[in-house]
Amino acid sequence: MDVRALATLRAVRTQGGVTAAAEVLHLTPSAVSQQLATLGREAGVALTERVGRGLRLTSAGNALADAAGDVAVAIERARAACDVFLGSPVGVVDVSAFQSGAQLLLPGLLTRVARLGGITVRCTDEDVAQDDFAALTDRVDIVVAHRPDGGAEWTDAGRGLRVVPLLREPLDVAVGVGHPLAGRDDVRAADLVDQDWIAVREGFPVARVLAAVAAASGSTPRVAHRINDFSVAEALVAAGHGISLLPRHTAGRSAGVRLVPLTGVRAGRRVDALLRPDRAERLVVRTVLDELVALAGEIDRG
Amino acid sequence: MDVRALATLRAVRTQGGVTAAAEVLHLTPSAVSQQLATLGREAGVALTERVGRGLRLTSAGNALADAAGDVAVAIERARAACDVFLGSPVGVVDVSAFQSGAQLLLPGLLTRVARLGGITVRCTDEDVAQDDFAALTDRVDIVVAHRPDGGAEWTDAGRGLRVVPLLREPLDVAVGVGHPLAGRDDVRAADLVDQDWIAVREGFPVARVLAAVAAASGSTPRVAHRINDFSVAEALVAAGHGISLLPRHTAGRSAGVRLVPLTGVRAGRRVDALLRPDRAERLVVRTVLDELVALAGEIDRG
DNA sequence: GTCGTGGATGTAGCGTCGCTTCATGGACGT
DNA sequence: ACGTCCATGAAGCGACGCTACATCCACGAC
Known part of the structure; x- marks a missing residue:
């Protein structure tokens, strides 16, 4: 029962194939x-079975992979x-975040962690669909992910994913300064029919929020553009090419845009940190995570 | 963090040295x-420190050894x-027992396990001092051990020892058929002053019971011989060379000996199965252990 | 139908890692 | 002071697991 082989089995399950696991x-x-x-030979039972040109774990393989997590x-x-005998934790922690989350959190995280000394944080920005966030935990230690508030939980392919809530961010209606709604203190769903929308790509985290907002006024939204990067979307809004739903703390920095709060509908996104349970045990990882949580708390409050 | 190295660290702690662990x-x-x-290099802290010509674990080493158990x-x-997908468990289980326990339990255990099919039980008889039973769990899967009833628990050198009670056996006074007490239905401590005793060696499991019995009559026992093997002791008793305290179910088979119950003092030994926690997880081991418990239960009841 | 692609799996060969053997150096007891 | 016991270092060898390459199978395109 080689430990590396057990880790490999887990990777095959979570990544869904030999090549991806490799x-x-x-x-x-x-x-x-x-x-x-060799693992299957040791176990005495088949751990995988071929399906099409790929493979999947048998029930025995799944049981073993569960145990491998422990x-x-x-x-x-x-x-x-x-490490507790080693003084303050030292090492390198890999963090991945979606763009707007990275923009919001990573600068502050790096300065906070730099104050501790001895910890290197390596950042990556990843733009993936809602269902693919969990798979990133095989590549990095901490995944900063977002999902619609009140929407589906994270899809965890038998990974025992640790989810640490970071903050909730309301989604405001972003309009250009010349837009009729620009002067309003707030808007209702009914005010938003018959508008050109700049939405995110289908399957990406806040895609369904727009549909929900439109549904509240009994209409379907007219999507003019699909832009995943919020700052690009914001530029388009500023130029008057449509309106958009943008997170309050992240957007609204550019002069040509007004963020108008949405009332009557609960529109927001939740930002969570996702970790694989074994990675969550590492002391450096915990330390960086604590800083991240504290930072998010500050942002959330003010 | 090689798993084998972690196991080695545990062995060094429980066995008390590099050579014994090896x-x-x-x-x-x-x-x-x-x-x-190499383990210490990886950990970054010293795991062992020299003491005399041997060594012992540092506090960091102890912490790591604890974690290594998990x-x-x-x-x-x-x-x-x-293994649960493999049908009925198969494999080899090593069992160690002290002599009289082996005599009492092993024959029945072997026939019971043979009925299940596919499991090989390898037996060893070991005669060790009270404090050394736990160390045997590094060598075999199941250790059948005994201790005075009501006496000290097992000394576990940070091993998380699993203790499974098997049975309690009263200690009777064994006398030769020609002895004055041979006709009695029971004896009290006061009847036993001024007798030649055949005791076990100092430090061995039931050594202290005799002292306790003697103390009940306010005297110290006169020890004529120190014999660890109960069947040898029984032969000496039969030949009239003294009296002894012998376990009821185990002794009394030879014609020249009478077992007389002892009243007024609680004299007995407890027989336990000792297992290392990791070994206790093995399915074959659990199966054999279950048979052992069932067998001991039968003996205990009748 | 054939061909091309993607993915899993065997085989040969090489590097590496951990073991044994042998030698060294302290610490204790006589 | 010597012998013994025990842990540790250096040299060498074997085994294991990896990469590279080839093969095979399933699916989709044309």
């Missing part, structure tokens, strides 16, 4: 395949047990 | 030493997770 493990598909073979946690706990 | 792990002391060195458990759980 990717996150920095191995060749052949190595992954060989590890699965093994990984136990090992990281062991490492952490040493 | 023994139970079937390695050379050099290999153990090298594993500790790692071992998690891994065995993973193995067990596969």
